[in-house]
Amino acid sequence: MAPRDLLLQLAAVLLPASSTADPDAVQDYCVPDTGGRAVPVDPARLPSYPCRSPANLTAADFTSAGVRAAGNFSSDTGFAGVSVTPATFPALHTLGMSFARADLSAAGGVNPPHYHPRATETALVLAGRVYAGFVDTGGRVFAKVLEKGEVMVFPRAMVHFQMNVGDEPATVYGSFNSENPGIVRIPATVFGSGIKDGVLERAFGLSPEELRRLQKRFGPPKTKTAEMDD
Template identity: 50%
Template sequence: MYSRKTLWLFLAILSLKVTITLASDPDPVQDFCIPNPTFASIKTPHHTILPCKNSTEATTDDFVFSGMKAAGNFSDIGLAVVSATPTNFPGLNTLGMSFTRADIEVGGINSPHFHPRATELVHVVQGKVYAGFVDSSNRVFDRMLERGEVMVFPRGLMHFLMNVGDEPATLFGSFNSQNPGMQKIPSAVFGSGIDEELLQKAFGLSSKQIGTMRRKFDPKQAR
């Protein structure tokens, strides 16, 4: 018979293993799963399940994505992003990964944000960027990245990028989830409808300042 202490240790390890397993994308049960456009997708709390079409109907085109040859449309912060997900790149479905191209104009930024379901690996292919992330003890890990350098942003930790060079910067990022999710900190704080009094106390801002920030980051108030 196992002692009570040994049993509790076993249960704790089993619980940790189950938690880690549930926190990741599910393992595929076939070589690939090209989404069938004739069937509706099934949404769960953490995944969108796209029914597969017959594997004999798959073609090479399903496994090739040509949408990253050029930059996307630039936003007012000097950022253009093109993402490859199962929605526009069918071959990625069920493989537990996604990809993105980010172009940043001189002085532009990718504002502080985080991905709740994925670790991100960023590769600088052109330019010079200031990049970093903040851990749960509020310690910042940052540096200037130049062409050819790679940096990893651990899952769920806030990170950021800024072009500090004299030419546009181009980066490619990969994620270990087909649906990493993203929350931009400014929009999450000022664009989500959090009570104004709480924001005033949390940030030491006046009602007028809160209003200014909400108009900037809340699309509903910008109308």
């Protein structure tokens, strides 16, 4: 094989992989000028906003109190989550990162299985004892109890979970290597998105009554199912 052909083949393999990450910044930072619009702003519109002049920025523009307090707790799971992205903290724009706070109620609060399609997450336990882990594509579970000060990494797009196994409330700080990591919550996606009943009954061996119970818990579909006519 000619060297030129080999180089082209390598480029075809490597370039698509490198383009899947957030784009590299071409300047120190870009705090978007949203024209006075209050946060949160539409993340899809952030690239269209010009950068504010560095001369008009202060330390306050690079500071956020977004994870100072817990979010609203779910009565079903004992979980409260707060995420901070460029939509709520514009200084993160072009920096390729975002972060979140997760709080788990004492003795059993759980962050149900989910994954982030566009980011790897590192989770730092700030308080409490948390059983955390992820499942790889081979079906292997990597899980352990994390103590205060310990960190676990959840590779990109791997299903992962967290559960408070202590007697006190637990708090976890998560950071992501993407401005928009996305989140797919497994129970809600499967049973609350409007997938046809027959598919779910067959796939999970559920009776119609069992399926209705799960659909009621995880909510009715919020949008119509986009599917082709038979």
